[in-house]
Amino acid sequence: MTTTVRTSALLGISDLTVRFELPDATVDAVTGVSLAVAPGELLAVVGESGCGKSVLAHALLGLLPANATVTGRAVLHGGEAPVDLLGAGEKILARTVRGRRIGLVPQSPATALTPVRTGRHLLAETLRVHGRARGDAEAVAADAGLAPADLDLYPHELSGGMAQRLATALALAPDPPLLLADEPTSGLDRLLVDATLDLLRQRCDNGATVILITHDLAAAQRVADTVAVMYASRIVEHRPAAGFFAGPRHPYAHALLEALPDRAFAPIPGHPPMLTELPAGCAFAPRCPRAADECGSRPGLAPDGPGRVACHRPIGSHP
């Protein structure tokens, strides 16, 4: 399964696959993911916990543990020489990619911040490493919604929301063309969620690219240009956000949206499959109300209008 990657893309991922070797099993964490993200695009990757979203992000940054096997290509363009993130060595990733060309807004900021340094110290360090004046710290912090006085606090003195804004400021400081935001809003109240999302949106409007990894569909709906739905390690649907939220085509995507409290608030019956024992056919078929005999063979991710869908019987095609 390969998809031609447009040369205008900032990041072109083709056939990205990640496997974890365990003593008694192999985890199919990410399988055959192909995506292109354009400059200025905000792509939301959504799905249930454990579907492979975060592993995808960590694979792009070369942050996976040693028992991971990564195959495929992920070429990062944007100003400097293109680099294949999956083929590049640790030295290249550490010196030229992480922080500089790809910023990571981590999932739990409280654990990502050095506890014995103030926000100002952390930010000044980041700015110095990236060749910017330490005096920019307050400006960068203000962009992320932090007051100058907040910078003199230690991480344990920050609320969850302030820690999140500091972590976001640290990721934004080097002004990377690509931002990976891994559940940047979990645990924040709605006002802070919206503020964080709007900040990411603003980066996109200024030309940066953001990949937002989230289980929060309301968050994706607020800011995303495009949405990719992952289920059991694969992308099952990928399309422009407006069309997706108006009428998803994959039955899983539809069920996920219908679970929202402002829609049907209906759970999806059954459990997602274990990534160590994925079925040969469509992984969603056992839970799918539209499943038929043909679903015993796995559908590929095929073009579908302005997007792509991996389903033999997408919604709207077999009334």
Added chain:
Amino acid sequence: MITADGITVAYGRHRVLDGVSLSVARGETVGLRGPSGAGKSTLLRVLALLHRPVAGTVSIDGTAITGIRYAVPPAVRTRIGVLFQSPRAAADPRLSLADLIAEPLRVARLPRATVTGRVAELADVVGLTADLLIRRPHAVSDGQLQRACLARAFAHTPDYLLCDEATTMLDAATQALIAAVITDYQQRHNAGVLIVTHDPALMTRWADRCLDLGDLAAVDP
């Protein structure tokens, strides 16, 4: 009816709650909201009898919890079930899900056969299959672990269930499932449910009435 009356809690010099009162009756679902740091979780811990307030009383069906040692008799404690935000933090990583659910039953010194049967019943209520029950927390998803924590909260069939942002870190499908299981339990046992959330859509959909923590404090005592 579980009632908090004039609850005041301070951490050091910082007064988190100042004369807050609320009550939850059997059969109703009360939503509690407020900005980050407003003291929602603290109030829930006070109601769960896990934290003794500086001032104010918690009473259950008219019986106030008092005393110098703030000792809560097991018969009272088991009438309240609690579901926390992070199942990872609330579950002992060394226990299988079955042992996790069994723990409150073992603490109550129920016979082994009774415990086994009850764990199977509880697992069924929350939709955990036998192959999941033998796993430990690291080998299951957040949603599956939260289901186990919910089964554990149901162990002694509590009359009141307190949920502190219990679905915030879960995806929409798992959130809807946890809510459906709780609503079903509530209807079968006429339980009183308190949910803390800052998701307005979830609040509107789930709670019978909604309280703002800011409105609950006594006005100028």
